[in-house]
Amino acid sequence: MPLILALFSGLALWFLGEFLTFSLVAQAIGLSGAIFAMLATSLAGALLLHRIGAGARQDLFAMLGPRGEQPGWFAPDRLRAGVLASVGAMLLILPGFLTDSVGLLLVARAAQTRRPSGAKAPSNNDDVIELSPRDWRQLDETDHH
Numbered sequence: 001m002p003l004i005l006a007l008f009s010g011l012a013l014w015f016l017g018e019f020l021t022f023s024l025v026a027q028a029i030g031l032s033g034a035i036f037a038m039l040a041t042s043l044a045g046a047l048l049l050h051r052i053g054a055g056a057r058q059d060l061f062a063m064l065g066p067r068g069e070q071p072g073w074f075a076p077d078r079l080r081a082g083v084l085a086s087v088g089a090m091l092l093i094l095p096g097f098l099t100d101s102v103g104l105l106l107v108a109r110a111a112q113t114r115r116p117s118g119a120k121a122p123s124n125n126d127d128v129i130e131l132s133p134r135d136w137r138q139l140d141e142t143d144h145h
Helices: 002-029 031-064 076-093 097-114
Strands: none
Touching: 002 031, 002 097, 031 076, 031 097, 076 097
């Protein structure tokens, strides 16, 4: 019984917090602006979730590789970043500014995780082609002929 009470108390606090933040935003930018902002973040979350899904499907096919080749590598950091971004996108889809705030924080954290702090920024040099490790492979001496 205490678990159910805690769950309902948490949901009640969340709804109250969403109501208060919506009221503050509506007071600052107007009711129609607040409704438009909620719809815009929901659309952004849906588009982001679609993009994440397409990227995950592409990564899965790249990891499995064509028949006859060795499977690709599995990166736990990329999986963690994908899960964070997916949860963040789902929170953006839900109506409410508190969930949007948490969703944006998760998406930002996922973006930070996908590009480690020591990673170099992409080059602006037209003579350089940047490739990720999954876009190339090492050739053996027998592969040259």
